[in-house]
Amino acid sequence: MTLDKKHSINNILEENRLFPPSKEFSDKSNIKSFEELQSLKKQSLENPTKFWESFANSEIDWFEPFQTVLDRENAPFFKWFKEGKLNITYNCLDRHIKNGIGNKTALVWEGEPGDNKKYTYQELLKEVCKASNALKSLGIKKGDLVCIYMPMIPEAMVAMLACARIGAPHSVVFGGFSSESLKDRLIDGNARFVITADGGFRKDKVIELKKAVDAAIESGANKIVEKVIVVQRTKKDISMVNNRDFWWHELLKDQKDWCEPEIMNSEDRLFVLYTSGSTGKPKGVVHTTAGYNLWSHLTFKWIFDIKDDDVYWCTADVGWITGHSYIVYGPLSNGATTLMFEGVPRASNLGAFWEIIQKYKVTIFYTAPTAIRSFMKSGREIPDQYDLRSLRLLGTVGEPINPEAWMWYREVIGDNKCPIVDTWWQTETGGVMISPLPGAVATKPGSATFSLPGIEVEVVDKNGEKVVENEGGYLVVKKPWPGMMRTIHENSQRYLESYWEYISFKGEKNVYFAGDGARIDNDGYIWIMGRVDDVISVSGHRLGTMEIESALVSHKSVAEAAVVGRKDDLKGEAIVAFVSLEKDINSFPEIVEELKKHVVNEIGIIAKPEKIIISDSLPKTRSGKIMRRILRSLAEGEKISGDISTLEDSSVLEKLKEIS
Numbered sequence: 001m002t003l004d005k006k007h008s009i010n011n012i013l014e015e016n017r018l019f020p021p022s023k024e025f026s027d028k029s030n031i032k033s034f035e036e037l038q039s040l041k042k043q044s045l046e047n048p049t050k051f052w053e054s055f056a057n058s059e060i061d062w063f064e065p066f067q068t069v070l071d072r073e074n075a076p077f078f079k080w081f082k083e084g085k086l087n088i089t090y091n092c093l094d095r096h097i098k099n100g101i102g103n104k105t106a107l108v109w110e111g112e113p114g115d116n117k118k119y120t121y122q123e124l125l126k127e128v129c130k131a132s133n134a135l136k137s138l139g140i141k142k143g144d145l146v147c148i149y150m151p152m153i154p155e156a157m158v159a160m161l162a163c164a165r166i167g168a169p170h171s172v173v174f175g176g177f178s179s180e181s182l183k184d185r186l187i188d189g190n191a192r193f194v195i196t197a198d199g200g201f202r203k204d205k206v207i208e209l210k211k212a213v214d215a216a217i218e219s220g221a222n223k224i225v226e227k228v229i230v231v232q233r234t235k236k237d238i239s240m241v242n243n244r245d246f247w248w249h250e251l252l253k254d255q256k257d258w259c260e261p262e263i264m265n266s267e268d269r270l271f272v273l274y275t276s277g278s279t280g281k282p283k284g285v286v287h288t289t290a291g292y293n294l295w296s297h298l299t300f301k302w303i304f305d306i307k308d309d310d311v312y313w314c315t316a317d318v319g320w321i322t323g324h325s326y327i328v329y330g331p332l333s334n335g336a337t338t339l340m341f342e343g344v345p346r347a348s349n350l351g352a353f354w355e356i357i358q359k360y361k362v363t364i365f366y367t368a369p370t371a372i373r374s375f376m377k378s379g380r381e382i383p384d385q386y387d388l389r390s391l392r393l394l395g396t397v398g399e400p401i402n403p404e405a406w407m408w409y410r411e412v413i414g415d416n417k418c419p420i421v422d423t424w425w426q427t428e429t430g431g432v433m434i435s436p437l438p439g440a441v442a443t444k445p446g447s448a449t450f451s452l453p454g455i456e457v458e459v460v461d462k463n464g465e466k467v468v469e470n471e472g473g474y475l476v477v478k479k480p481w482p483g484m485m486r487t488i489h490e491n492s493q494r495y496l497e498s499y500w501e502y503i504s505f506k507g508e509k510n511v512y513f514a515g516d517g518a519r520i521d522n523d524g525y526i527w528i529m530g531r532v533d534d535v536i537s538v539s540g541h542r543l544g545t546m547e548i549e550s551a552l553v554s555h556k557s558v559a560e561a562a563v564v565g566r567k568d569d570l571k572g573e574a575i576v577a578f579v580s581l582e583k584d585i586n587s588f589p590e591i592v593e594e595l596k597k598h599v600v601n602e603i604g605i606i607a608k609p610e611k612i613i614i615s616d617s618l619p620k621t622r623s624g625k626i627m628r629r630i631l632r633s634l635a636e637g638e639k640i641s642g643d644i645s646t647l648e649d650s651s652v653l654e655k656l657k658e659i660s
């Protein structure tokens with residue numbers, strides 16, 4: 001990891017504009033002032049046990065109460081609310097019906113072709129119960145990992161909740177991943193059951209999900225996967241294997257619409273979600289029931305300042321953590337109305353998002369900086385055609401937002417009146433960690449501002465020493481929190497090494513290292529500087545450079561590959577691959593296209609390299625390590641600076657300069 005090389009503080013604009021929330025907004029907020037926020041923070045620092053205990057009791061319904069708030073015995077394998085018993089679907093569904101809001105809309109869904117559906121809390125519960133009974137009828141039981149590989153249709157949400165209701169942890173795999181990626185996740189998770197669809201609609205195309213499931217099974221997951229449930233979405237022809245594949249609608253048809261929620265222990269697994277790290281293999285991040293329920297609930301309530309009549313829309317996919325926490329669990333646990341959209345803006349409908357906001361009178365809108373930058377590029381004439389006056393709060397997530405995009409979002413979409421919450425967090429953290437609370441914090445464009453109550457963060461150097469103001473360093477979390485990941489599936493060693501042992505702290509133990517660089521300015525505002533490891537973010541999608549390298553090297557013509565990220569105005573980062581070919585391969589330039597296609601097949605379209613540079617050899621140190629720093633500079637078109645004396649063969653560099 002090279003903090004100072006990849007990210008210099010000078011990269012970050014000095015940004016001094018300050019946007020306090022309007023008095024009108026603050027007066028109506030759940031947390032109304034900076035003082036109120038500070039007082040909550042103070043309580044959390046002075047007595048964390050009491051702080052978490054009181055929220056766990058006030059926000060979550062328990063079948064049996066917990067006795068221990070936090071068990072540190074086997075830290076950093078922390079346990080939260082140990083003896084408690086609950087079911088997250090009870091908190092997301094049943095309790096709202098008991099509290100008299102069963103007829104409130106829980107889910108508004110809009111399909112890409114324009115079809116749509118609404119579910120009240122009562123209707124959603126019935127559907128989830130039917131699905132739960134259907135899963136049970138196939139022999140799925142508590143503890144069985146179920147893979148969900150779906151388009152953005154209501155059944156994806158129903159499937160997740162049905163798994164949670166019967167205590168079967170889910171492993172949702174983003175529908176944009178290829179069959180190869182799906183296979184790896186099926187095998188790693190030992191998932192005997194898959195819920196999928198015949199396909200989905202995206203960008204006016206049909207995504208053939210069932211075909212990808214078939215391919216994943218045929219190419220290696222055949223010994224693992226026993227049953228596949230298929231939702232009918234596109235009605236295109238697919239093949240169904242007898243006794244292995246079942247139609248969702250046929251399975252659900254005669255099921256009872258009541259299913260008793262399974263009584264879960266606080267620390268029972270709720271889900272596994274794969275994410276990229278700095279080594280080749282994706283990590284299965286494990287989240288458990290109670291802590292995740294509390295953290296997704298509480299952060300949603302605080303950050304989105306939710307009110308009874310809000311229509312909330314997060315544009316993420318349920319295949320990512322943002323979809324888990326802020327389309328499904330956080331909103332439903334709060335009894336909110338959550339909107340789900342199958343498609344994305346596309347050439348045939350650039351105004352798709354604004355049309356939905358207008359149609360459903362969306363009040364809170366949560367999206368990614370990449371999306372905002374692409375809206376900027378296509379011009380304000382498009383959103384200006386729609387009535388966006390219902391909006392009262394805007395959010396961003398997934399990557400740093402440049403002040404220019406932030407200002408555009410504020411002015412053009414938010415009409416200068418909606419506060420913006422820039423939320424920093426990760427798959428591993430379960431919920432947001434750093435964000436303004438909209439009624440309490442004056443925002444600065446591009447800063448995620450302050451950590452939330454209960455979350456103590458610091459910026460430190462490699463030795464764990466706090467850095468001075470404005471100095472860049474490693475972002476760490478100093479105290480455990482309920483929504484934290486519990487481990488990496490089947491790899492507790494990697495959990496320790498990746499997150500808890502990288503920075504050597506003097507005296508202090510159990511400090512979580514997030515993998516991001518940050519700096520804190522004179523006013524205490526936190527500025528996220530991006531990843532400091534070999535993880536890149538392409539259009540907000542998190543990808544490991546090693547993952548892409550492994551995909552390239554798996555091609556028969558490739559001898560070696562090194563992948564780096566290059567700054568991109570639209571996507572945040574773009575993928576540049578340096579590749580040396582096996583001897584006797586000289587089908588250039590066809591090979592470049594072939595390799596791009598190969599990466600798409602191996603991982604998915606999100607990992608397609610923007611540029612592949614073929615070279616006889618790659619710059620290496622005498623000990624054989626590829627010097628990525630040099631490749632990064634080459635990819636950026638920058639002058640090579642710093643020490644190159646460790647280069648084994650400096651003529652490689654000269655050649656690369658010519659062709660890059």
Ligand code: WTA
Nearest residue numbers: 397398399400422423424425426427528542
């Ligand atoms: C990045 C997505 C800057 C960061 C929720 C983190 C951000 C990674 C922000 C996690 C933000 C997320 N500002 N960077 N507001 N939010 N990131 O696991 O590098 O897909 O480590 O979770 O996204 O990505 P993940």
